[in-house]
Amino acid sequence: MSFVEQQVRLPAAFRPWAARMSVATPVPGTARTVLAEPDHATTLSLREDAFVVIGPRTRARYHEPKRFRSCLTIRLRPGLAGALLGLPVRDLVDRVVPLRDLWPGDDLTDVAAVERALAARELPDDRLVRAAVALLRSKPVHATARELNVSERHLRTVFTENVGVSPKHFARLDRVRTVLGKAHHGHLADLAAETGYYDQSHMTAEFHAVMGVPPARFVAGDLPAPSGCSGFTH
Template identity: 50%
Template sequence: MSSLVVPPALLRWVAGIDVAAAAGSPAVDVPDHAITLLLRSDKRELMVMGPRTRAGYHVSAPGHSCVRVRMRPGRAQALLGRPLRDLADRALPLRELPGLDVDQFAADPVAALEGALADRPEPPERLEEAARLLARATVATTAARLHISERRLYTLFAEGTGLSPKHFARIDRVRTVLATDAGRWSDIAATAGYYDQSHMTAEFRHFMGVPPAAFTAGRRPAATPCTA
């Protein structure tokens, strides 16, 4: 997998752009609270992938490649023009995305997205601000800091991410653990915002299928053939 450089104008919308090629070896799709736009080279069909609430272990047939665009919180709702309540763990075809040429997107994802998003008004940043606060605060505290009710915060996340605030935060903490290169598990748990190491281990097992020590050592669930 190779990550493309996202220019400043696109960073308002996009968290990352990757081009991945299937190598026929086991791969892990980690849990992700983001909405992803995906284009497979063999199908030339644009897809929108909702939040992934559990890790997936799979093997893809070699030769295929795909472009994956990870959207910033709240941006996909504005881009697609619809709430995202029903998208968790689903992948749906996009008949069209106004302004985005699929062939150009396959050849030059950055240029294609720049052209498609250039004239779009930037959506409000409240959801992204809420996501930042949730990384270090409870749902109640986050709602209070934003001066909104907890019910309004739930609606904001459900429509803008397809997840509840609590579920969004749980996935974010697991991703923090996965992104940590080394260290004592107790320190990693504290850094990621868990109560203690046992809390982190239980949550990691829930989302990844195995405890963090086993995952790091390569003792992971068996990979299954990818049928997507």
């Protein structure tokens, strides 16, 4: 099974907190494996009339499809999930947690209910994290810290608490996600150079560590065996 993802307009209360909102609709019969991509973002996902929080995912997950339902996903901006949810984001890495566990007492069964809850929360000062995210896509950690006039240790502490993964891990996941988006559309050697790897072997090793298979096998559809059943996870 695969999914067709369509971006939808963010409600006003979500716009300061979220990068985008989308609906993924299943296309039955197109594949036997559901891929949950590695992702450095924290997302909110509406499943079976209740929201769950999906923390940063450090490795790809492969599942057998079970339920054939559309799924609404809200991708939070880097650095804001901790203030929004009330805990360090590093505590959410590779976890899926019901939103009601983090916001007890709220009725969180639809987008409008979450929108009302958001309106009562205050945005944090996320300028350092936002600037670091932009720089890390083209600069190493030490250069990013120097440009931001902070120590690497301070950057790592603030970034990990508010994003969930370290700056170095963020950059690694970001590169792999870029390769995922382009792997079916070009030569792997050219792609390695475009995405900031030392060479193709560096890209292959990093991709394999995160995705479970090297890029050539992934492109060919030779994926790891699925682990259990799951509905769609973004």
